Structures are given as C-alpha cells and as structure tokens.
Amino acid sequence: MPTAKLMKMIDSPLAEKLYASEAKVLKRNLRRSERFGLLRALLLIFPLFVFLLLTFILPIGSLLMKSVTDDVIPTEWPALTQSLGAWEPAKKQLPDNQTYLNLVADMKKSVDNDGNSRVASRLNFQQSGMRSLIMKTARHLDSLDLTNPKQALIDTDERWGQVGTWTIIKFSSRSLTFDYFLNAFDYSRDEFGNVVHNAPADSLYQDVFVRTIVVSLTVAVLCVLIAYPVASFLAALPSKYSNPLMILVLLPFWTSFLVRTTAWIVMLQTNGPINQFLLELSLIAKPLELIYNRFSVLVSMTHILLPYSILSLYSVMKGISPVYVKAARSLGAGPIKAFFNAYFPQTLPGVVAAGILSFILSIGYYITPALVGGADDQLASYYIANHVNTTLNWGLASALSVLLLGGVMVLYIVFVRMTGGKGLKLG
16 A cells, blocks of 8 residues: 555544544553452462461550550549549649549449459559559448548558559559550659659669660670671582581571570580580689670570571672672782772671671570570560569550560661661672
C-alpha cells in the first residue's frame, strides 16, 4: 500500500476511534493483570502475615498495653475510684466521709470474688505494706461502725489517716497509668502526688540498664575483635580447607546455650581445669575467683556469641577480592597500610553487622548471667523474668521490656543512619 495512503488511513477519525478503543481494552487488561498479580502476592504473604501477627505483633502489642494500663482497682472498687477522681492530694487533706464509705462498700462487694486480694497485690506493687493494710481492713469489715466510716477505718489502722495511703490508691485506680514507667526509671510519687526520684537505697533499675549496656557493649567489642582475624583467616583459605575448619565454628553454634554455659561453670570453678592448670604451672599460689563475677559473664557470653560474629564477618570477607590488596602492595604500600587502606574499609559492613548482632543478642541475655554471674552482674532480662515469674508484677515487667525494646530500636535506627543500611545486610 502506498505510504501516503497508509498515513491518510492512520490519521483518519475512524482509525483514531479504533486506536482509542484498543487503548481502553489494553488499559483494562493491564489493570486486571496488575490486580491479579497484587492479589497473588497478597495470598503468598498471607501465611507470613498471620504468623507475624500471632507471634510478634499481638504479643508486642499486649506488652505495650500492659505497661500503661491496669484496670484492677477500677473494676473491683468502682465507687471508690469515682470518689477519688475529684480528690486532690496536693491539698494535703484526707478524703471526705463518703469516700471512706465507698471504700467499705466496695470492699464488702469484693469479698466473694476475692477482689480485695487482687487490689491488695496491685497496691503492694506501688508500696510495700499496702497488701497487709487491705487484707487487715477486709478482715474487720463486719465490725466497722459506719456512722463515722473515716474514724472507724483510722481506728482499724492509722494508715487510713495518712494522705499518702490515699494518694497511692488514687493514682493506682487509673486505668491508664504511667506509674510502671516511673518505677522503671527509679521514680515514684510522694505523699502529695509529686513525681520524685527514689532514694539511692531504693533505686535499682537505672544501674541495671547501665550495667546491661556496658556488658553488652563489652561483649560486642570482644566478639568483633576475636572474630575478625578468625573470619579473615577462613575467608583467605581455599574452600577445601575453609569448609572443614568452619565446622569448628558451627559446632558450638549448634550446641545448646545451657550446655555451653554449664561447661564454663565447670571450667571456671575454684577447683576447675583452669585453676588446676595455673596451679600446676606455679603461676598462681591459690585458686583464682573466676566464676560468679563480671569476668565469668563476659567470658561465657563472648564465647557463646562469637559464632554469630564470625559468620557475619566471614560472609562479607568472602566476597572481597584479594586483587585490591595485591594492587596496593604493588603500588608500594606496606602490609599494614594495604590492610587499613584497601582491605579493612571493605569489611566495615561486616564489622557493623557483627557488632550490632552481638550487642542486640547480649542485651536480652538471661540464662548465662543468671548461672555464672554474681548478684551485681544480672542484666535487665533477669529482673523482667523475676517480675513475671516471682513477684507477678506484669506491669513493671512490661515497662522494663518496653524500655529494652526501645533501646534496641534506637540503636537500630542509629546504625542504619550511620551505615546507610549497609551494616545490616550481613554482606
């Protein structure tokens, strides 16, 4: 067909209508194909989403909620909660008679379902001795003279005549509370509701968090320093030699934490192999105190976390071509200068990944410090487990967990900012 005639047909209104119609069909088919692809992708990731929802998002969400909510007192003592809502401890006056009367009424209603015991435990979290006050009062409910409930309760126990007692109940009766976080930072409320720092003898958690960070950083640095030459050596070997040697790294990695920790207890004890060896060599006159102190915690945690650092560094070093170092040496650089200028910068992503991985794993460690550490070497996870299993103070345990999680997330963001994410790719 002549070109001029063909061009005329293309430019004709009929051709333009056909093109527009075909374009609409193509767009519709394209959108349908995209929707089908999106639906297929969503179906593929749906099991993963359900898994994350059940095993990560819901537990973490529940943890966050428990750290800021507690409805034990509003549920068991609703009338008293409502009365204390209008009472201000800053005025330094006791609540009115109606508040005392509501307390007695709520306590009587809670006798059958053991609600007073739950309230007593909740208040005892805020101040020791509150449980005995509540339970003592509950035992004398039937003998109280309700014509003057204030005086009757004060006669039962003089603490009902103290503003501080009512302050504790008032702030504990709020469903939304930040008192657990105050406790986690070693703060509390004074008699009149003001937030004050605890006395040094009552402060605990600030030192615990500082200790956790110091121990975790030390372990992370030791892991990187020890793992770097090991990983570099393995990465430089041919595969037929490096693979068998890698078994020596993986074998402890596959062994249980508890087994490795127990092995260190045997090794470091007073009459253990290390002390006996040093005594045999006459290097020491008496056995060293190697266990149940900070030294044993650092040694055992570093040994347990070392495979993670070696594998992180090895994955990066294995991908570095030796050509760069050879080129630097051929240009006149010495071995040290060639290492720091040509080799070390390329391993930094592995160094960062190994460091942050070791630190994050260390910061949540519980078993090893609990078994080989002393009383002053327990990390934050020990106190979280103690509140969950022993004191049953789930609110404070959740607040401590949130602070630990928040610290890790802040560290994660800082490392991403510093490395541009390269340090988190594990090579």
